[in-house]
Amino acid sequence: MTFPSHHFDIDGILKERFAMDAFRRGQREIIESVLSGADTLAVMPTGGGKSLTYQLPSVVLEGIVIVISPLIALMQDQVSSLQKAGIAAGCIHSGMMDDQKRIVFREMKASSHYILFLSPERVQKEGFAEWVVRQKISLLAVDEAHCVSQWGHDFRPDYHRISDLRALLPKVPVLALTATATPEVLLDISKQLGMKKPHRHIYGFYRPNLYYQVEILESEEEKIEILLSALNQVQQGRILIYCGTRKQVEMLHEELGKIYDGVGYYHAGLSSAEREKVQRDYDEGRLRILTATNAFGMGVDHPDVRLVIHFQIPANIESLYQEMGRAGRDSKNSTCLVLYTKKDKGLQSYFLRESDAPAEVLSRRWHALDTLIEFVEGGECRHSGILTYFRDSQRISRCGHCDICDPTSPRRIQRFRSTQIFAKKKKSVDLGPLSPREEIGKLALEGWRKDYASENDIPAFMVFSNKTLLDLVKKNPSTLSELEQVYGIGRGKVEEFGHELLQVLRSSG
Numbered sequence: 442m443t444f445p446s447h448h449f450d451i452d453g454i455l456k457e458r459f460a461m462d463a464f465r466r467g468q469r470e471i472i473e474s475v476l477s478g479a480d481t482l483a484v485m486p487t488g489g490g491k492s493l494t495y496q497l498p499s500v501v502l503e504g505i506v507i508v509i510s511p512l513i514a515l516m517q518d519q520v521s522s523l524q525k526a527g528i529a530a531g532c533i534h535s536g537m538m539d540d541q542k543r544i545v546f547r548e549m550k551a552s553s554h555y556i557l558f559l560s561p562e563r564v565q566k567e568g569f570a571e572w573v574v575r576q577k578i579s580l581l582a583v584d585e586a587h588c589v590s591q592w593g594h595d596f597r598p599d600y601h602r603i604s605d606l607r608a609l610l611p612k613v614p615v616l617a618l619t620a621t622a623t624p625e626v627l628l629d630i631s632k633q634l635g636m637k638k639p640h641r642h643i644y645g646f647y648r649p650n651l652y653y654q655v656e657i658l659e660s661e662e663e664k665i666e667i668l669l670s671a672l673n674q675v676q677q678g679r680i681l682i683y684c685g686t687r688k689q690v691e692m693l694h695e696e697l698g699k700i701y702d703g704v705g706y707y708h709a710g711l712s713s714a715e716r717e718k719v720q721r722d723y724d725e726g727r728l729r730i731l732t733a734t735n736a737f738g739m740g741v742d743h744p745d746v747r748l749v750i751h752f753q754i755p756a757n758i759e760s761l762y763q764e765m766g767r768a769g770r771d772s773k774n775s776t777c778l779v780l781y782t783k784k785d786k787g788l789q790s791y792f793l794r795e796s797d798a799p800a801e802v803l804s805r806r807w808h809a810l811d812t813l814i815e816f817v818e819g820g821e822c823r824h825s826g827i828l829t830y831f832r833d834s835q836r837i838s839r840c841g842h843c844d845i846c847d848p849t850s851p852r853r854i855q856r857f858r859s860t861q862i863f864a865k866k867k868k869s870v871d872l873g874p875l876s877p878r879e880e881i882g883k884l885a886l887e888g889w890r891k892d893y894a895s896e897n898d899i900p901a902f903m904v905f906s907n908k909t910l911l912d913l914v915k916k917n918p919s920t921l922s923e924l925e926q927v928y929g930i931g932r933g934k935v936e937e938f939g940h941e942l943l944q945v946l947r948s949s950g
């Protein structure tokens with residue numbers, strides 16, 4: 442049974458049961474939606490306090506709150522914290538003995554309020570359906586809900602079966618939680634989980650303590666040079682270096698280990714024991730610099746990561762944002778540095794070509810990769826673009842702390858020639874200054890792009906990137922066929938706004 446949220450003193454519960462003086466941004470609104478009995482879609486970045494949105498309702502709502510969570514370690518940590526706070530909680534997973542599971546069921550039966558953590562695989566076990574329909578379930582919370590959607594960046598088949606659980610509990614409200622999801626993915630989450638007119642809450646994508654910086658480079662040698670510059674400039678706190686392949690992870694680890702102390706590596710090819718040791722050494726400070734694939738991250742919550750470097754780009758903006766978001770969890774200034782060469786797009790393209798996903802899924806993934814490249818190649822303010830891309834309820838036009846807004850910031854990583862470099866540097870390409878005509882065209886195109894993006898509620902980089910903008914003013918096309926020869930302007934964009942672009946160029950010329 443649910444009640445209007447004002448029926449409860451949720452501020453008092455927050456202070457007395459969770460030892461917190463105030464809600465973080467968005468938590469109150471999400472909790473009020475849950476307590477009203479509405480299905481609720483909530484998007485809050487990692488570290489934004491998603492867990493409280495089902496933990497607090499478990500204290501209020503009679504019965505069992507079921508939480509679907511993908512990581513055993515996360516379940517165990519939450520159960521331990523809740524039990525210390527005097528809140529009845531438990532988890533059931535494959536690593537438990539039968540007598541341990543019996544204790545959980547016994548405690549559950551004796552409690553009027555209980556929060557039960559389950560893996561997505563658990564709901565498919567024989568006998569689970571018969572058990573769950575006999576229980577008084579007050580809420581079904583699905584963490585990492587983007588995993589239920591084939592359009593998401595981390596689809597998992599086991600999550601797809603959660604819809605079976607929803608069918609067994611049609612009157613139980615659903616809370617779907619994710620750190621990163623586009624509007625299209627949110628629609629699919631709602632559909633897959635059978636949600637009924639869900640309330641949407643999208644908060645917290647703006648991280649004012651993070652400086653976003655992208656370096657577009659000509660060679661891997663340049664990448665190494667700026668990587669070493671970054672490591673030498675960031676002397677305090679942890680550092681994460683994300684790579685696209687296990688081979689690259691191990692190569693960087695080997696080379697950096699010759700120069701710096703406390704360097705480790707992590708990827709899915711390591712054994713469970715090896716991964717646990719790396720995680721423990723990183724947690725306890727024996728490792729300061731970690732090279733890793735995207736296998737390292739979910740459930741990781743270190744407050745003092747001062748630098749996140751993407752040595753190779755991931756497959757989409759969602760993954761990039763999630764991995765960058767592991768910096769500065771303590772709200773202190775930190776830097777997120779993306780190093781990009783054309784070769785990186787080739788790597789992600791290879792992964793897509795080797796995929797056996799359905800054609801429609803692959804088409805969306807190709808589009809997601811193209812969108813990421815447009816973000817990397819620039820538009821307007823990077824933080825503004827992120828907020829618009831994810832449809833955050835908070836929007837800004839200029840952050841003042843990214844490489845687009847403030848390229849001379851003292852927080853920016855500076856590139857220095859290094860005697861420690863372990864590859865030969867190649868000469869970069871200099872495009873040269875713009876002519877007066879080209880400068881006028883550039884300003885006109887920037888203004889048009891900003892207006893078009895605002896009218897369509899999309900980030901400026903999704904209209905076209907800065908690299909495309911410069912190619913436009915250099916080539917100065919006068920026909921649609923010439924426009925198609927401009928970098929980043931395909932047939933779709935020509936059909937969408939080609940005539941407008943040509944008019945802008947004519948008017949500025």
